[in-house]
Amino acid sequence: MTRKELFKNTLRKSVHAWKLINELPLSDDESLMLRHFMDQPGFLDLHWRMFVPAIKGQGTEEQKQKWLPLANKMQIIGCYAQTELGHGSNVQGLETTATFDPQTDQFILHSPTQTSSKWWPGGLGKVSTHAVIYARLITDGKDHGVHGFIVQLRNMDDHSPLPGITIGDIGVKFGNGAYNSMDNGFLMFDKFCIPRDQMLMRLSKVTREGKYVPSDVPRQLMYGTMVSVRQTIVSNASIAMARAVCIATRYSAVRRQFGSQNGGIETQVIDYKTQQNRLFPLLASAYAFRFVGEWLKWLYTDVTQRLEASDFATLPEAHACTAGLKSMTTSATSDGIEECRKLCGGHGYLWCSGLPELFAVYVPACTYEGDNVVLQLQVARFLMKTVSQLGSGKAPAGTTAYMGRAKHLLQCRSSIRKAEDWLNPAMVLETFEARALRMAVSCANNLSKFENQEQGFSELLADLVEAAIAHCQLIVVSKFIVKLEGEIKGKGVKNQLKNLCYIYALHLIHKHLGDFLSTNSITSEQASLANHQLRSLYTQVRPNAVALVDAFDYTDHYLGSVLGRYDGNVYPKLFEEALKDPLNDTVVPDGYHEYIRPLIKQHLRSARL
Numbered sequence: 383m384t385r386k387e388l389f390k391n392t393l394r395k396s397v398h399a400w401k402l403i404n405e406l407p408l409s410d411d412e413s414l415m416l417r418h419f420m421d422q423p424g425f426l427d428l429h430w431r432m433f434v435p436a437i438k439g440q441g442t443e444e445q446k447q448k449w450l451p452l453a454n455k456m457q458i459i460g461c462y463a464q465t466e467l468g469h470g471s472n473v474q475g476l477e478t479t480a481t482f483d484p485q486t487d488q489f490i491l492h493s494p495t496q497t498s499s500k501w502w503p504g505g506l507g508k509v510s511t512h513a514v515i516y517a518r519l520i521t522d523g524k525d526h527g528v529h530g531f532i533v534q535l536r537n538m539d540d541h542s543p544l545p546g547i548t549i550g551d552i553g554v555k556f557g558n559g560a561y562n563s564m565d566n567g568f569l570m571f572d573k574f575c576i577p578r579d580q581m582l583m584r585l586s587k588v589t590r591e592g593k594y595v596p597s598d599v600p601r602q603l604m605y606g607t608m609v610s611v612r613q614t615i616v617s618n619a620s621i622a623m624a625r626a627v628c629i630a631t632r633y634s635a636v637r638r639q640f641g642s643q644n645g646g647i648e649t650q651v652i653d654y655k656t657q658q659n660r661l662f663p664l665l666a667s668a669y670a671f672r673f674v675g676e677w678l679k680w681l682y683t684d685v686t687q688r689l690e691a692s693d694f695a696t697l698p699e700a701h702a703c704t705a706g707l708k709s710m711t712t713s714a715t716s717d718g719i720e721e722c723r724k725l726c727g728g729h730g731y732l733w734c735s736g737l738p739e740l741f742a743v744y745v746p747a748c749t750y751e752g753d754n755v756v757l758q759l760q761v762a763r764f765l766m767k768t769v770s771q772l773g774s775g776k777a778p779a780g781t782t783a784y785m786g787r788a789k790h791l792l793q794c795r796s797s798i799r800k801a802e803d804w805l806n807p808a809m810v811l812e813t814f815e816a817r818a819l820r821m822a823v824s825c826a827n828n829l830s831k832f833e834n835q836e837q838g839f840s841e842l843l844a845d846l847v848e849a850a851i852a853h854c855q856l857i858v859v860s861k862f863i864v865k866l867e868g869e870i871k872g873k874g875v876k877n878q879l880k881n882l883c884y885i886y887a888l889h890l891i892h893k894h895l896g897d898f899l900s901t902n903s904i905t906s907e908q909a910s911l912a913n914h915q916l917r918s919l920y921t922q923v924r925p926n927a928v929a930l931v932d933a934f935d936y937t938d939h940y941l942g943s944v945l946g947r948y949d950g951n952v953y954p955k956l957f958e959e960a961l962k963d964p965l966n967d968t969v970v971p972d973g974y975h976e977y978i979r980p981l982i983k984q985h986l987r988s989a990r991l
């Protein structure tokens with residue numbers, strides 16, 4: 383499809399999905415699944431996952447009563463317009479202004495510079511009638527920082543931009559289809575006025591007289607919508623990773639190369655230890671991210687309930703966990719999809735393998751809802767704060783509770799003696815805890831050598847990110863182990879999950895061996911025992927690998943992959959797909975008479991001379 387066709391077709395699908403949601407009718411959770419199976423980025427994502435939650439989280443009761451019924455019935459369509467051309471990560475650096483005019487009781491929205499243009503918001507370019515806009519609030523010449531406002535963008539009769547608004551699509555993005563179904567947009571305000579009651583005023587207010595009244599709740603609640611979406615992105619990472627792994631596993635069982643004895647059949651590539659060493663950790667990650675996603679959903683629900691009761695104690699941890707796990711799981715999934723493409727050899731590069739499109743549509747997850755490095759630095763700040771409070775009498779809680787055992791974890795030596803010890807959950811956990819804590823403490827010690835903490839933080843950014851990743855990996859491993867300790871239905875399922883859990887943990891040890899060795903969390907002998915155990919786990923997973931991806935229950939239609947077909951009938955279908963290509967519509971291609979023939983003839987002439 384051309385971009386215009388793709389965009390219009392996504393509108394058609396979105397509206398059809400919305401019709402089904404109402405007609406069937408579907409619950410909120412079922413609606414999200416329907417959106418998931420629509421399988422294309424579109425304006426509904428932003429409307430439901432960001433615009434509506436932003437109003438719910440930051441609007442007053444009155445504002446919710448006014449706007450939510452309209453949004454819930456989709457009589458208005460909204461997006462989340464925070465990022466600008468010049469600033470995305472640095473939210474405090476946004477330039478759009480919202481200046482209160484006491485004469486008219488209005489805010490004047492203005493884009494003072496080119497870099498202050500809103501740039502990137504999905505659904506903004508062509509669809510949304512409204513947006514939650516983030517702008518610097520100015521009253522009586524004073525800048526109060528960034529706040530949210532509900533703004534109508536387009537005329538409700540003919541969809542034209544309202545006077546004072548310049549709006550459009552930012553252009554083609556990575557890939558052919560992929561994220562191009564979405565109208566990521568730009569927007570500039572030229573002294574555009576909105577009534578005062580369209581500032582989202584749950585967190586802070588501007589009175590009729592123009593007085594700014596800050597709230598007594600943390601200003602970070604303004605970032606609540608991002609926390610909510612980051613949480614869902616973790617579960618989505620599992621879905622995307624599982625999809626790629628399903629394709630690569632099934633195809634690896636079908637594909638044969640080398641190893642033929644006396645004209646017999648060749649070896650299935652899934653039987654090569656190198657293939658297993660690349661594939662099975664990704665299979666394990668798909669399961670691991672699902673379990674950590676379930677746990678994160680619980681954590682998010684818990685913090686939301688606490689916030690409603692004005693208990694803000696767990697907000698920093700919820701922020702650190704959602705930011706860190708969003709970052710870690712999306713980076714691993716993007717890399718994992720690309721690895722699955724390579725695991726499928728040359729055919730993985732064909733569009734009909736389903737992998738190029740999956741990669742192209744998935745990879746911006748490393749950037750949207752917060753650049754992955756910037757988010758790990760938030761985790762690092764949280765860890766440095768926690769380390770600095772050790773010994774102050776305030777016991778670390780939640781995912782940092784292990785830091786409370788710092789005295790032991792800083793000096794303990796791993797008691798792994800044989801390969802099977804690496805299947806002992808307590809020993810594995812202690813290894814990850816020791817490594818995470820020692821990396822964090824080492825960063826804190828290095829930081830303390832700087833007179834200026836901010837300068838020290840800048841200097842140590844790379845180490846801090848690694849410490850944050852170590853902490854996040856510990857969370858994922860520990861939640862997988864907790865899952866195994868709970869009730870698991872199905873004969874033999876627990877054993878399979880156990881294998882995957884230890885593959886997940888041990889492959890991380892192998893991958894980050896430098897960390898584990900340099901922190902003395904394990905010795906090189908213990909590392910080689912871990913590798914030995916890992917190989918043994920691969921052998922155990924091998925006979926069940928296809929069943930473990932079938933368990934994701936993805937239909938062929940959803941997978942959209944010739945290589946990942948359930949029936950394994952890959953080669954005839956590759957031919958079928960090839961023959962569908964428009965280049966094969968004619969035997970002699972367009973351009974033959976114009977370019978190929980004259981070229982060949984010229985050579986023939988010179989050959990005769």
Ligand SMILES: CCCCCCCC/C=C\C/C=C/C(=O)SCCNC(=O)CCNC(=O)[C@H](O)C(C)(C)COP(=O)(O)OP(=O)(O)OC[C@H]1O[C@@H](n2cnc3c(N)ncnc32)[C@H](O)[C@@H]1OP(=O)(O)O
Pocket residue numbers: 417418427428431462464465470471472473474504602603605606608609611614615618697698701749750751752753756760763
């Ligand atoms: C089926 C598929 C469905 C997929 C679903 C996805 C659908 C949507 C897909 C795409 C849409 C994409 C949308 C977007 O991208 S929206 C824009 C997202 N933008 C960002 O994420 C920007 C990233 N930047 C930030 O979040 C912040 O600016 C920052 C955290 C990097 C820094 O903030 P700043 O105010 O400068 O703070 P400080 O660093 O000074 O920290 C202050 C203090 O606040 C704490 N804190 C920061 N953020 C939060 C938060 N969210 N919640 C709670 N607390 C927070 C921070 O830790 C500091 O704490 P302190 O040290 O104790 O002071």
Ligand SMILES: Cc1cc2nc3c(=O)[nH]c(=O)nc-3n(C[C@H](O)[C@H](O)[C@H](O)COP(=O)(O)OP(=O)(O)OC[C@H]3O[C@@H](n4cnc5c(N)ncnc54)[C@H](O)[C@@H]3O)c2cc1C
Pocket residue numbers: 428462463464465468469470471472501502503504561566746749750751752753754755756759843
């Ligand atoms: C597909 C897609 C959809 C999007 N949808 C929306 C949307 O609906 N609404 C919306 O408001 N926005 C949206 N965005 C914007 C998105 O949220 C931002 O692009 C994102 O937050 C990253 O910000 P940035 O582009 O400013 O990156 P930058 O911050 O400019 O990052 C550039 C580089 O600088 C590094 N860097 C930046 N700051 C630091 C630091 N302090 N320390 C170390 N390194 C640093 C980063 O790691 C990165 O390598 C979308 C983006 C994409 C790609």
